Amino acid sequence: MSSILQTPQTVTTAAIPLPASPVNLADARIRGQWRPSAEQIADWSLDARIVHMFAEIGTPGTVARNGELYAEDDAVDNLYRIESGVIRTCKILNDGRRQIDGFYMAGDIVGLEFGRRHLYCAEAVSRATFRVVRMRTVHAQIETGGDMSCALWEMTARELYRSQQHILLLGRRSAQERVGCFLLAMANRIVGKDVLDTAGAAFDLPMSRQDMADYLGLTIETVSRTFTQLEATGVIALESARTLRLCNRSVLREMNG
Amino acid sequence: MSSILQTPQTVTTAAIPLPASPVNLADARIRGQWRPSAEQIADWSLDARIVHMFAEIGTPGTVARNGELYAEDDAVDNLYRIESGVIRTCKILNDGRRQIDGFYMAGDIVGLEFGRRHLYCAEAVSRATFRVVRMRTVHAQIETGGDMSCALWEMTARELYRSQQHILLLGRRSAQERVGCFLLAMANRIVGKDVLDTAGAAFDLPMSRQDMADYLGLTIETVSRTFTQLEATGVIALESARTLRLCNRSVLREMNG
DNA sequence: CGTCGTTTTGATCAAATTCAAAAAGTGTGG
DNA sequence: CCACACTTTTTGAATTTGATCAAAACGACG
Known part of the structure; x- marks a missing residue:
């Protein structure tokens, strides 16, 4: 042609x-x-x-x-x-x-x-x-x-x-990135898009670690460990297993690529 | 019109x-x-x-x-x-x-x-x-x-x-399964669905290993090694890097879960 | 208080990645 | 047709990530 x-x-x-x-x-x-x-x-x-x-x-x-x-x-x-x-x-x-x-x-x-x-x-x-x-x-x-x-x-x-x-x-993200992206998305979904910088808002994850793992293509242990890591680095704060706050959204946003 | x-x-x-x-x-x-x-x-x-x-x-x-x-x-x-x-x-x-x-x-x-x-x-x-x-x-x-x-x-x-x-x-498949599913799908797409059991039909993969890797969420090396393994186990036969035959479709189909 | 389900932590293990280099394939110009 | 440059593919060795196996901690609830 x-x-x-x-x-x-x-x-x-x-x-x-x-x-x-x-x-x-x-x-x-x-x-x-x-x-x-x-x-x-x-x-x-x-x-x-x-x-x-x-x-x-x-x-x-x-x-x-x-x-x-x-x-x-x-x-x-x-x-x-x-x-x-x-x-x-x-x-x-x-x-x-x-x-x-x-x-x-x-x-x-x-x-x-x-x-x-x-x-x-x-x-x-x-x-x-x-x-x-x-x-x-x-x-x-x-x-x-x-x-x-x-x-x-x-x-x-x-x-x-x-x-x-x-x-x-x-396809292309590490365990940390997967969990980070997921949490950011869930936070946006649950507490609303308008509070982007209200880092302090705590919210409840409605699903179990197993559910997250099966969504993220990871094992439950890896998800749990990643939560622990993210908490240790101050990116999130866990008030209980299901209740958390995003403390450093910019780090999470970077995980988005 | x-x-x-x-x-x-x-x-x-x-x-x-x-x-x-x-x-x-x-x-x-x-x-x-x-x-x-x-x-x-x-x-x-x-x-x-x-x-x-x-x-x-x-x-x-x-x-x-x-x-x-x-x-x-x-x-x-x-x-x-x-x-x-x-x-x-x-x-x-x-x-x-x-x-x-x-x-x-x-x-x-x-x-x-x-x-x-x-x-x-x-x-x-x-x-x-x-x-x-x-x-x-x-x-x-x-x-x-x-x-x-x-x-x-x-x-x-x-x-x-x-x-x-x-x-x-x-989300849930090993490298072997990914490549296997991919090849089966490509074969169906390229040589047509009607030759499901014509195990012998050779066909050309139009894309590079890198392309496959980026589709499958793997590295190019892993894709290449997986090809080698699949060939070693007689599941596929490589006539050249891009030309192959599926020798054992039932194994490939099982990879589909 | 004891049971059950969930979550966390620990110690290996395996799969896939990374880094490095050789081999095979393609195209160009002499 | 061969030599050369370049890209793609394969292979090897070391490393890393995440999976697996196992068990303890935690929480909810009768």
Whole structure:
């Protein structure tokens, strides 16, 4: 395919300056890992339509700790919106190794897959409450031509983003970095994004060391030891096994690469 | 819909300023990883609408080896459909560590993200040809109410599926298992799914050991040694560094867990 | 108080990385 | 076709990280 004409419009190379952007790139790079840039997040405002759908036609429910929302290979026919508690999605290899794919908390949507059957199961880390709608209903809404399918796309894209960050975490990071990134992300998630510099805010980790290990691709002992190290170096302070404070966020942020 | 753009475009490649840093640049990601169940795959027939869109309004283009389709943080404004060659998507941490997110081959769609800016860059493992359409055009199609948004959802869901498999690979598998799974997936992708038991078919790996290492979260040395081991145990046969045959697929399949 | 599940700590061990160098493969120009 | 430069791949030895095995400490709860 010999082409003589080069249209500079489409394909950019490293040599071509990026379009001017309000976002400081260096900054974006620093926090690239766990938090999408503010800009990115803004783009992803979850369609209010989804929220309303759950509020209006969702059926409330609860799961006890370790209870199952659905199992691996179950048909995909419900969509859940978590209202309280924490859900984990995970897969168990045939020799017993477990990989946790993600943790879902209030406001998160669980159960969204395009295929017919679930690849991962969904279980409650702690007792959780939620609302369910049937996928059939969601599909019906799509048929009506609203922008429901766009909302589904958005949600799936967000999941994809999380997965990609997770890949980065598992592929190229040390145990310290994994735990550090995880804690920073959890803190942001739990105490909120606005208290970035309120180093003092203590919060509770909802999941066990084993859950963290299975999310981070480490053993429970390594996770525990890493906590001890991070405490020894003053990066975090443990008030109890599950309650901690981030004392040095900049160190944690650096771990983000 | 008459095509507005018909001029083939070429991305200059030889001139791409790849810093000759000590950092090794490895290549990209694999589509069709880890075999979804046949059922799963069947559900995911890619909307023919997308294919036709590229055929009709896509602008052809090429990238040379190591050339860039887009960089990290570039605006998301094109969608690419690969026609030949291999593309990798990857991210480089600030200390030079690289993670390859996926490898894309003929028929795959590259560049799909919901956010405004790319999280990963896309580079050519080998000279590649493709067709581009502007995201703006795609969005316009969505507005018209067709099922384009459903197709986008489908594609994103497929990406998500692959990412999740990748997580499983990186989180809980040994070097041998990683390489084994990878080779099986590549063989399925390259020689086709129908020759599952044609153990003898030799095929070429399009990417370097470094690329594989960066995809698998290993070092290049470990990948190389693992090849040697797999050959020694008769699981694979290496005709040259890049050409191989899978001699014992059942062993490889077991590595999948 | 005793039991059970979780977390921490300790002592090895193994897998993968790192550092270093040789070998094999590619491309160029004479 | 060969020599030379350069890149990719393989191999070796030493080192490091995290895993494994084992047991103690801690906490919640009947």
